[in-house]
Amino acid sequence: MHVKSIQKITSFWFKLSGAITLAILMIIVSYILIKGIGAINLEFLLTKPVDSGREGGILPMILSSLYLLAVTSFIAIPLGVGSALYMAEYNENHKLEVVIRFISQVLASVPSIVFGLFGLAFLIFFLKTGWSLLSGGVILSLMSMPTIYQVSEVALKSVPEHYKEGCYGMGATKWQCITSIILPTAASGIFTGIILALTRAFSEAAAVMYLVGSSLEMPTSLLDTGRPLPLHLYVLANEGISMENAYGTAFVLIAIVLTITILSNHIISKYEIKLGV
Amino acid sequence: MIKEYIIEKGLFSINTILIILSSLMVIFLLNESIPIIQNYGIGDFIFGLTWSPDNNIFGILPMIAGSVIITGLSLVLSIPLAISCAIFLEEIAPSNIKKLFKPIIQTLAGIPSVIYGFFGLTVIVPLIRNNFTGSGFSVITASIILAVMILPTIISVSQDAIKSVPENYKEASFGLGSTHWQVIRNIILPTALPGIVTAIILGIGRAIGETLAVLMLVGNVNIIPTSIFEPARTLTSNIALEMGYATGIHYNALFTTATVLFAMIIILMSICWMIQKRGVGNAC
Numbered sequence: 001m002h003v004k005s006i007q008k009i010t011s012f013w014f015k016l017s018g019a020i021t022l023a024i025l026m027i028i029v030s031y032i033l034i035k036g037i038g039a040i041n042l043e044f045l046l047t048k049p050v051d052s053g054r055e056g057g058i059l060p061m062i063l064s065s066l067y068l069l070a071v072t073s074f075i076a077i078p079l080g081v082g083s084a085l086y087m088a089e090y091n092e093n094h095k096l097e098v099v100i101r102f103i104s105q106v107l108a109s110v111p112s113i114v115f116g117l118f119g120l121a122f123l124i125f126f127l128k129t130g131w132s133l134l135s136g137g138v139i140l141s142l143m144s145m146p147t148i149y150q151v152s153e154v155a156l157k158s159v160p161e162h163y164k165e166g167c168y169g170m171g172a173t174k175w176q177c178i179t180s181i182i183l184p185t186a187a188s189g190i191f192t193g194i195i196l197a198l199t200r201a202f203s204e205a206a207a208v209m210y211l212v213g214s215s216l217e218m219p220t221s222l223l224d225t226g227r228p229l230p231l232h233l234y235v236l237a238n239e240g241i242s243m244e245n246a247y248g249t250a251f252v253l254i255a256i257v258l259t260i261t262i263l264s265n266h267i268i269s270k271y272e273i274k275l276g277v
Numbered sequence: 278m279i280k281e282y283i284i285e286k287g288l289f290s291i292n293t294i295l296i297i298l299s300s301l302m303v304i305f306l307l308n309e310s311i312p313i314i315q316n317y318g319i320g321d322f323i324f325g326l327t328w329s330p331d332n333n334i335f336g337i338l339p340m341i342a343g344s345v346i347i348t349g350l351s352l353v354l355s356i357p358l359a360i361s362c363a364i365f366l367e368e369i370a371p372s373n374i375k376k377l378f379k380p381i382i383q384t385l386a387g388i389p390s391v392i393y394g395f396f397g398l399t400v401i402v403p404l405i406r407n408n409f410t411g412s413g414f415s416v417i418t419a420s421i422i423l424a425v426m427i428l429p430t431i432i433s434v435s436q437d438a439i440k441s442v443p444e445n446y447k448e449a450s451f452g453l454g455s456t457h458w459q460v461i462r463n464i465i466l467p468t469a470l471p472g473i474v475t476a477i478i479l480g481i482g483r484a485i486g487e488t489l490a491v492l493m494l495v496g497n498v499n500i501i502p503t504s505i506f507e508p509a510r511t512l513t514s515n516i517a518l519e520m521g522y523a524t525g526i527h528y529n530a531l532f533t534t535a536t537v538l539f540a541m542i543i544i545l546m547s548i549c550w551m552i553q554k555r556g557v558g559n560a561c
Contacts (some may be wrong), residue, residue, distance in 0.1 A: 007456040014369050017361035018378070021432070024425055025385050028396050035399075046327045079291050086288035100292055103299045109479070109542045113513050114306070117520065121305045122534070136477030142298055149295070175284050196387075203389030206488035206513075210520055230391040234489050237395050250395050257387050260423070265380050 003015025017109055029208060029254060036251025041091035041245050045252070049216050050171060053232065054242045058249055060218045064226030065202060067219055068212075072144055072201045079141070079193055080148025084190075088148075089157035089178060112207040115143050119211045131213035134222040144197035150194065155189025185275070188268045195264040199257060205230035229253050280396045306539055309532035316526070322533060328499050330519065335530040343509035347416055347491065348484040350505065351423035355480065358424075359431035362472060364461060366432070367439040383492065386429035394490035397422040410506050414496030417505040422490055427480035434479055438472020439465055471552050478549045482542055488513040504543065512538050 043057055050056035070266060083100065091097055118137035123129045145269075159182050167177035183190075205228065213225025214235070227235075236246040289442060299492055317335060325336015366375050371537050401421055406413030450460045467474070496508020516531050524532050 003459070007430045007458045010458040011369065014361050017358050018365040018370060020358060021362045021428065021459075022381060024428070025381055027385070028388065028393070028425075031400065071545075079294060081389055082288050082291040083295055086285075086292055089385075092541050096292070098294060102546070103295060104547050105313050105549075106543060107299060109482035109486065109508065109546060111488060111535075111538050111542070113486075113516050114538055117516065117532060117535045118305055120520070122301060122308055126305070134299060142302075165505055169418060171394070173281055175332065199387045203387065205391050206517055207387070207498040209517065216479075230389045230489075232438075233389075233395060234391045234493070234495070237391075237398055238489075238493050239536075245499040246395065250392055253389055254392055257389065258551075261384050261387055265383070270283055273367065 003127050012174055019105065023039070025218065030246070032250045034255050036247040036254075039248025039253055044245075044248055048218060049232075049245075052216065052241055053245055054221060054234050055245075058232060058245075058252065059228045060216060060241075061227055061232040061249070062252070064212065065228040065230075067133040067222055067226065067251065068137045068208065068228055069198060069202055071134060072140045073198060074091055074192075075138065075141035076144040076197060076201075080193070080197070081144045081152050081190060083145075084149050084152035084156055085178065086154050087176065088180065100149075102122065104149050107142070107146040112143065112204055115139050116207040119207070130213060130223070130247065131225050132220075132223045133212055133219055133226045136208035136212040136223070136226075139211060140201040140204060140267070141177065142187050142243070143204070143207060144201045147189075147197035148193045151193025152190045155186040157183045159191070188271050191264070191268060191271075202228075202231055202260075203232050203253070206229075209234075216224070227258075229262055304540070305355050306536045308534060309529055310536045312526055312529040313533040319533075322530075323537065326501075328515070330523070330527040331498045331531070333526060334510050335526075335533075337512065337515075337534055338532070339499050339501045340510050340512045341368065341514050341537075342514070343416075343495070344485055344511040346502060346510065347419050347423060347495065348510060349479055350416065350420035351427060351482060351484050354424035355431060356419060356477060359476075360427050360435055360482075362428075363432050363435035363439055364465070367436055368457070368461060368465070382433055384428045385425075386433075388428060390487060390490045390491075393422050394493035397490065397494045405506070412496065412508070414494060414508050415506045416495065416502050416509050419491045419495040419509075419511075420505070422494055423484045423487060426482050426487060426490065430483055431476045431480045433474045434476035435469065438469040438476065441472065474550055474552055476543055478552075485538070485541060486513060486515050492517050555556050 013229055045057060045062070047057035048060055049058065090137055102176060109235040112168050116139065119135060123135045123138060124131060129135045163181050163185060164177060167181045172180070209229060209231055212227060212231070214227045214231060215225040216227060217225070230253060233246055233249040233253060236249060313335065314509050317325075322335055322337060323341065324338050325334070326338050327336050328339065366378055370378070386512060395417055401418050402413035404413070404503060405411070405415060420445050446464050447460055450464045455463070469522045492514035495511060497510045497514055498508040499510045499515075500507070502509040512534050516534055519527070522529055
């Protein structure tokens with residue numbers, strides 16, 4: 001009886017812990033969405049902030065975030081997937097593999113503010129790139145690369161050996177096998193890694209706060225200064241500039257992150273069905 | 278064949294970019310830290326009790342204490358829930374609930390840290406202020422939010438560890454008449470322990486490194502806190518607060534703080550590697 005009651009209690013607790021986790025997410029997301037919806041209208045989404053963000057909208061912040069995302073995708077995806085490809089398909093040097101893996105694991109855990117300082121010293125003061133969205137994007141790329149690399153490497157290494165052998169057996173070159181068999185098979189895993197890394201880059205404020213110049217103006221090129229959404233939310237809330245606009249900015253941020261997560265999950269599961277995985 | 282050769286060398290050079298950039302990062306952090314190490318000594322810097330940039334006094338012990346206490350408290354809050362949830366998902370939940378939780382954990386991990394900070398600022402800070410003592414900007418406020426932030430990391434990595442416990446271990450135990458709880462306690466948890474420890478180390482890394490969410494909640498008073506309702510300051514929040522106006526040796530002191538953080542992460546990851554002599558997959 002004693003053993004059975006312990007079993008009952010623990011089983012209840014495990015179910016409860018799942019429910020608590022779900023509840024935490026629900027509370028945070030619905031709180032932000034409910035409190036923020038009131039601030040959302042076309043004017044808020046499509047105009048510049050006025051009076052340091054007390055009034056007006058957040059269009060320059062949305063654009064800044066998109067610029068940063070574009071730079072990060074452009075640099076981090078080819079570099080991350082490329083290095084994973086080399087590791088999984090070409091490399092025969094075990095030491096190099098260990099070194100790269102350790103570096104990417106350390107980089108994946110280094111605090112974002114440390115990346116920010118490195119960017120400040122290396123890009124802004126040493127290379128004199130200037131405070132700009134480009135400088136911020138370069139540092140975000142460095143932050144995102146390890147995640148893309150790690151997840152892609154796992155995906156590439158889990159492509160069944162006989163797929164490759166079949167391909168080589170038909171006389172295809174290595175690169176032909178990579179583009180026609182290996183990459184398509186690993187694509188859903190690689191895509192997951194890319195989405196994970198880009199969502200983080202999109203959400204990042206600390207790494208770029210001293211790189212992007214934090215201006216409220218409309219960015220028109222990558223060399224302009226700007227202020228991404230998370231940083232704007234931080235400034236609005238922490239300096240108590242406008243709680244209403246802070247809720248509105250938080251709404252937009254969380255809505256974008258939710259959309260990316262749901263959409264990418266949907267795409268991945270459809271692709272996996274098509275591939276028959 | 279030449280094309281194949283160029284592709285291989287091209288992909289190889291991408292790897293060297295990663296090595297070069299990370300070496301540059303270490304070099305720049307160390308280079309900017311040299312003035313502090315020369316003039317103050319690393320011991321005085323780490324164990325110094327006073328941080329007063331106006332008087333050129335730089336000691337980061339209160340911030341180390343702040344970071345360690347807040348990280349520790351968030352682990353205490355997070356670990357029991359996270360590991361139970363991982364057990365729930367791998368051992369108890371039916372497959373449709375398990376499927377439902379995948380995007381939930383992803384979303385928890387994907388919510389921007391500034392949103393967590395903002396939620397803490399508007400919900401947890403008043404909650405602590407009205408129900409307990411102090412201003413609400415405190416160690417416990419930051420720890421509660423950090424606990425939520427590291428939840429998805431610990432859940433998903435422990436989940437992988439629990440999943441990889443061989444099926445026949447469990448069957449043998451069930452076959453001897455064990456209840457599910459006895460199997461979990463005596464077979465699954467001990468076998469999955471290295472993976473669970475990895476999960477916790479990753480959680481520690483994330484908690485120590487979190488900057489803006491903590492900055493918004495912890496009050497940023499530079500003292501060693503004596504109660505969980507007192508404010509504190511962490512290594513990361515100090516950098517974010519002061520970098521905007523730091524010049525001269527103060528600027529170098531912030532870089533040395535970053536170097537200390539970097540060293541802490543290297544140590545954590547090395548521990549992680551020692552625990553897991555592993556193949557591909559399990560991210561440390």
